[in-house]
Amino acid sequence: MNQSVCSHCAHGLCISKVSIFKQLSRDEMIxxxxxxxxxxxxxxxxxxxxxxxxxxxxxINSGIAKLIRSSSLGKDQIISLQTDGDIIGEYYLLSNFEPxxxxxxxxxxxxxxxxxxxxxxxxxxxxxxxCRTMLTELSRKMITIENKLQxxxxxxxxxxxxxxxxxxxxxFGYTTEEGPVIDNPLSREDMANFAGMTRETxxxxxxxxxxxxxxxxxxxxxxxxxxxxxxxxxx
Amino acid sequence: MNQSVCSHCAHGLCISKVSIFKQLSRDEMIxxxxxxxxxxxxxxxxxxxxxxxxxxxxxINSGIAKLIRSSSLGKDQIISLQTDGDIIGEYYLLSNFEPxxxxxxxxxxxxxxxxxxxxxxxxxxxxxxxCRTMLTELSRKMITIENKLQxxxxxxxxxxxxxxxxxxxxxFGYTTEEGPVIDNPLSREDMANFAGMTRETxxxxxxxxxxxxxxxxxxxxxxxxxxxxxxxxxx
DNA sequence: CTATGTATGTGATTCAAATCACAAACGATA
DNA sequence: TATCGTTTGTGATTTGAATCACATACATAG
Numbered sequence: 229m230n231q232s233v234c235s236h237c238a239h240g241l242c243i244s245k246v247s248i249f250k251q252l253s254r255d256e257m258i259x260x261x262x263x264x265x266x267x268x269x270x271x272x273x274x275x276x277x278x279x280x281x282x283x284x285x286x287x288i289n290s291g292i293a294k295l296i297r298s299s300s301l302g303k304d305q306i307i308s309l310q311t312d313g314d315i316i317g318e319y320y321l322l323s324n325f326e327p328x329x330x331x332x333x334x335x336x337x338x339x340x341x342x343x344x345x346x347x348x349x350x351x352x353x354x355x356x357x358x359c360r361t362m363l364t365e366l367s368r369k370m371i372t373i374e375n376k377l378q379x380x381x382x383x384x385x386x387x388x389x390x391x392x393x394x395x396x397x398x399x400f401g402y403t404t405e406e407g408p409v410i411d412n413p414l415s416r417e418d419m420a421n422f423a424g425m426t427r428e429t430x431x432x433x434x435x436x437x438x439x440x441x442x443x444x445x446x447x448x449x450x451x452x453x454x455x456x457x458x459x460x461x462x463x
Numbered sequence: 464m465n466q467s468v469c470s471h472c473a474h475g476l477c478i479s480k481v482s483i484f485k486q487l488s489r490d491e492m493i494x495x496x497x498x499x500x501x502x503x504x505x506x507x508x509x510x511x512x513x514x515x516x517x518x519x520x521x522x523i524n525s526g527i528a529k530l531i532r533s534s535s536l537g538k539d540q541i542i543s544l545q546t547d548g549d550i551i552g553e554y555y556l557l558s559n560f561e562p563x564x565x566x567x568x569x570x571x572x573x574x575x576x577x578x579x580x581x582x583x584x585x586x587x588x589x590x591x592x593x594c595r596t597m598l599t600e601l602s603r604k605m606i607t608i609e610n611k612l613q614x615x616x617x618x619x620x621x622x623x624x625x626x627x628x629x630x631x632x633x634x635f636g637y638t639t640e641e642g643p644v645i646d647n648p649l650s651r652e653d654m655a656n657f658a659g660m661t662r663e664t665x666x667x668x669x670x671x672x673x674x675x676x677x678x679x680x681x682x683x684x685x686x687x688x689x690x691x692x693x694x695x696x697x698x
Numbered sequence: 699c700t701a702t703g704t705a706t707g708t709g710a711t712t713c714a715a716a717t718c719a720c721a722a723a724c725g726a727t728a
Numbered sequence: 729t730a731t732c733g734t735t736t737g738t739g740a741t742t743t744g745a746a747t748c749a750c751a752t753a754c755a756t757a758g
Contacts, residue, residue: 303617319602356591366601367554373608381615381659382538424616
């Protein structure tokens with residue numbers, strides 16, 4: 229973990245990429261920037277550990293991270309995936325240094341802006357409308373995680389797989405002439421941990437979907453959703 | 464659903480019971496009160512329907528409600544239980560009338576304050592510090608639901624039951640000379656839907672816990688947690 | 699108090715996903 | 729290119745919760 233001024237900031241306002249700060253004026257951004265630190269994280273590195281005392285807000289400049297919770301014996305659950313412009317840990321901001329209930333691991337090299345809790349508090353005091361924006365952000369996450377809860381708890385396995393694929397598409401998807409494609413950053417194990425099943429079961433269901441030509445593996449990382457609506461109808 | 468001035472308000476400030484408004488001065492509260500409507504809900508009534516367009520914030524004055532999501536074929540998942548002072552739907556406040564993704568059903572007769580989205584927006588504009596309070600509230604819910612997600616997704620059935628009992632205790636529990644007691648408002652079916660399993664399985668595990676004297680059924684509604692720490696160690 | 703419908707406990711059976719097991723494919727490294 | 733470790737696909741087996749089935753307890757209304 230290398231603490232320094234990130235290359236983005238050398239030539240501009242890296243925080244302008246970040247959802248909650250987008251609405252600020254240039255002068256306000258410069259104010260905020262004074263409090264922001266920048267770190268780079270290497271692929272595979274875990275930079276937030278479950279149980280750590282929370283004191284920092286992480287704002288993703290670039291890269292992909294997974295939020296994980298681990299159970300007593302080995303099983304992991306991926307809570308969410310976060311990418312450019314997303315913030316991690318905002319809901320610990322107002323607690324009194326409660327420990328994080330998740331770990332965060334980089335799935336790619338990352339550039340991250342960090343804000344200390346006390347600094348973020350100051351910023352919120354100075355710019356009260358930011359508070360509304362964070363409320364919006366958090367609301368979205370809340371709705372997303374409620375959907376996830378429902379999906380993991382009360383749908384069948386095929387629907388879980390479909391849900392995961394749709395989620396991956398909204399985060400990492402784009403359209404091509406061939407159709408919607410996912411640039412999938414997850415291993416089979418991660419996919420399974422996201423959907424709440426074992427690696428083997430995920431493997432089998434993906435094979436089945438490919439055999440039925442609902443999805444197609446373009447290469448190791450890219451998945452074509454041949455029949456995206458068929459997936460959606462499974463939810 | 465009977466729309467009128469509630470009895471609480473006839474002799475005071477019912478919203479003073481409500482977490483997010485507690486910090487307001489008496490004058491501020493009177494301002495807010497002008498915008499608040501009051502409704503009474505009967506036990507069993509469903510007053511928010513999944514798919515309804517969101518336009519109202521519900522603030523519970525008294526009573527107990529369950530938030531449910533239903534899957535395509537019959538299975539329900541109880542997202543959370545809400546009681547006095549809790550608010551429902553705050554995270555739809557900032558969306559543009561997105562539909563609710565849950566239904567809300569009263570588990571007891573209830574008194575509820577309602578605030579229209581536009582009025583709540585005005586109130587937040589007038590009292591920006593309320594925004595911080597809501598952020599805190601929402602943060603707590605977020606942490607709770609992440610815990611729930613982990614618990615339902617990656618723990619074994621016994622742990623799910625234990626988790627449910629602990630959750631019920633934090634919401635509906637009190638201490639007696641005999642030990643910690645839950646005043647349980649849920650049917651076996653609701654308990655199962657909360658924990659993410661079937662009624663039969665819940666029934667069996669509760670019987671097992673009672674046989675092992677980890678819990679004891681004092682009467683139809685009250686559960687004594689004979690060995691609360693044994694339950695906690697299962698999580 | 700009786701009757702009817704709902705809630706609950708519990709046995710028997712089924713079934714789908716977890717687990718176990720292993721071979722093949724792949725990726726990083728020297 | 730050869731080697732070692734990791735990831736992945738897939739078969740065989742186990743297992744434990746869901747399902748099915750039903751008797752009993754309970755609540756509510758007449």
